[in-house]
Amino acid sequence: MVTRNLSAAEKRSAVRIGAARARLIRNLLHNVFGVDQLRDGQRGVIDSVLEGNDTLAIMPTGSGKSLCYQIPASIFKGTTIVVSPLISLMKDQLEKLEEIGIGAAQLNSSLSRGEELEALDSIRNNLSNIVFCTPERLATPEFLEVLKDTEISLLVIDEAHCISQWGHDFRPAYLEIGAARRALDNPPVLALTATATPDVIDDIGRQLGARMHVVNTGIYRPNLHYRVIQITNPAEKISEALRLVRETAGVGIIYAATIKAAEEMHAALEQAGESVALYHGKLPARERKENQDLFMNGERRVMVATNAFGMGIDKTDTRFVIHLQVPANLEAYYQESGRAGRDGEPAECTLLYFQDDKRLQQFFLVKHYPTAEELRAVYDSVAPLVPCQAGVIAQALPDMADSKLKVCLKLLKDGKLLRQNRKLDYLLTNRDARAEIFDQLSAVYQHKQERDREALEQMVGYAQSGYCRWKLMLDYFADDQPGFEHCDCCDNCISPPSVQMDDGEEALFEPPPEPSVPPAPVIAVGSQVKVPKFDIGTVLSVAGDQVTIEFPENTTKTFMAEFVQLA
Structure with a gap:
């Protein structure tokens, strides 16, 4: 890279521009947004955006990420597009912007066709400074055609960690954002997230096709007091x-890893006379909304939920978050536990750790990854349909989850077997794909699988560790806080766990070894095996702790080895 020193005239010009920008921002803050001053980190993000940089802002929840695009949108002449998965948050933002006189529109599945057409007309006529949409809507040809005739000043990606396949909350719908950005001639991008590991940071830029200027304000929130309670059996949990719940004042959230565990906890709290609501993905939409409103409005003290209750939930006076099981990784744990104490007041974040819970997360991990057979099925379904949209392909594969289909389509594009045109139709680029190509593409996810296993081990390590909880999380996120050694507010800092040594000295707690179990029978390729709730099948492959089995009618599934028995 070639660099040069600025001339004296260039330096004076830069100072004048900076001073003028600062005055403009102050004027907008006071006269439009009713804010006295920017918080830590906001100014750095806003300056980066106004300078035309593709920017990734990593800021804790509650640190004012919205202003980081609202200020630039008020300065830019064109339209700012904000992509978010949170429809309820869009509605709130829209109402607040309209109250202060900023034109805004939204496009998502909650609108009637008439409301949708009205929003599109507003965009065509340049009446909306800010347009909110879901990632699914951004990828539709109708919306893209309207945007192509609009001056796009900024593309904002909220919850940007969802675009990364290395992230804890990867959402396949986000995979279309990069293609949509290219179809719009690559407008400047602002990606916003509360957490991102170095790998996720790199992947966000790669998926968006951008070299990101990163503004990281850090994850540390000293008002959150972390602790882990070791549990010996499910009843004790x-x-x-x-x-x-009985001993902690204020409102709180209890997270469960399964619907069954959430329902059991909810029933126990109800029986104990607690004011409690329930939220999980299998409840009818109306009941979910009613229960969420009861909690958010203060009519229920405790919400018991799976991770379906999460993104966009901002009840600032939440005093405690309890996890009944370990999440899959520290990113998920930080995001979920971080829903406590958003008002800046002290809050308790407690993990109830039972070592058998690790197996549950291992089981979930297996279900995430596309096999070579699934990739082949998607490819074969696309072949007679091209050119076609993803929705048409989904209709041809009714048994495949939408999330897995999107991942398969992304892998087939990466492998140059499919491509998308400017209308985002899928087209074949290779009509004679060999079997080994699908094996190679599925192998890409073996690396991700290994990374996910490592992340789970780090989560378990956190639960078993005797070190400062905050220090462990800061190290995981590569968040360098100069001079930080311990938080003085987590369980391990307040009361360091120790064991008595023979010589009378104390040592840091080390977790006991896992109980020994008899070795499992060897499962080899060709073995006849059985899995609970499935027929007897034949082993096709064994990779580490995973076994791929072919069942009658040529259906193929992959399981953790511990769930597989010789027939």
Whole structure:
């Protein structure tokens, strides 16, 4: 890279521009947004955006990410597009912007066709400074055609970690954003997230096709007090959670890894006379909304939920978050536990750790990854349909989850077997794909699978560690806080765990070894095996702790080895 020193005239010009920008921002803050001053980190993000940089802002929840695009949108002449998965948050933002006189529109599945057409007309006529949309809507040809005739000053990606396949909350719908950005001639981008590891940071830029200027304000929130309680059996977990709810003042959230665990915890709290609501993905949409409103409005003290209750939830006076099981990784744990204490007041974040819970997360991980057979099925379904949209392909594969289909389509594009035109139709680029190509593409996810296993081990390490909880999280996110050694507010800092040594000295707690179990019978390729709730099948492959089995009618599934028995 070639660099040069600025001339004296260039330096004076830069100072004048900076001073003029600062005055403009102050004027907008006071007279439009009713804010006295920017918070830490906001100014750096806003300056980066106004300078035309593709920017990734990593800022804790509650640090004012919205202003980071609202200020530039008020300065730019063109339209700012904000992509978000949170329809309820869009509505709130839209109402607030309209109250202060900033034109805004939204496009998502909650609109009637008439409302949708009205929003599109507003965009065509340049009446909307800011346009909110879901990632699914951004990828539709109708919306893209309207945007192509509009001056796009900035493309904002909210919850940007969802675009990364290395992230904890990867959402396949986000994979279309990069293609949509290219179709719009690559407008400047602002990606916003509360957390991102170095790998996720790199992947966000790669998926968006951008060299990101990163502004990272850090994850540390000293008002959050972390602790882990070691549990010896499932019954103790319920009783311990009941005790914590009883002894902790204020409202709180209890997260469960499964619907069954959430329902059991909810029933136990109800029986104990607690004011409690329930939220999970299998409840009818109306019941979910009613329960969420009861909690958000203060009519229920405790919300018991799966991770379906999460993104966009901003109840600032939440005083405690309890996890009944370990999440899959520290990113998910930080995001979920971080829903406590957003008002800046002290809050408790407690993990109830039972070592058998690790197996549950291992089981979930297996279901995430596309096999070579699934890639082949998608490719074969696309072949007679091209050119076609993803929705048409989904109709041809009714048994495949939409999320897995999107991942398969992305892999087939990466492997140069498919491509998309400017209308985002899928087209074949290779009509004679060999079987080994699908094996190679599915192998890409073996690396991700290994990374996910490592992330789970780090989550378990956090639960078993005797070190400062905050220090462990800061190290995981590569968040360098100069001079930080311990938080003085987590369980390990307040009361360091120790064991007595023979010589009378104390040592940091080391977790006991896992109980020994008899070795499992060897499962080899060609073995006849059985899995609970499935027929007897034949082993096709064994890779580490995963076994791929072919069942009658040529269906193929992959399981953790511990769930597979010789027939």
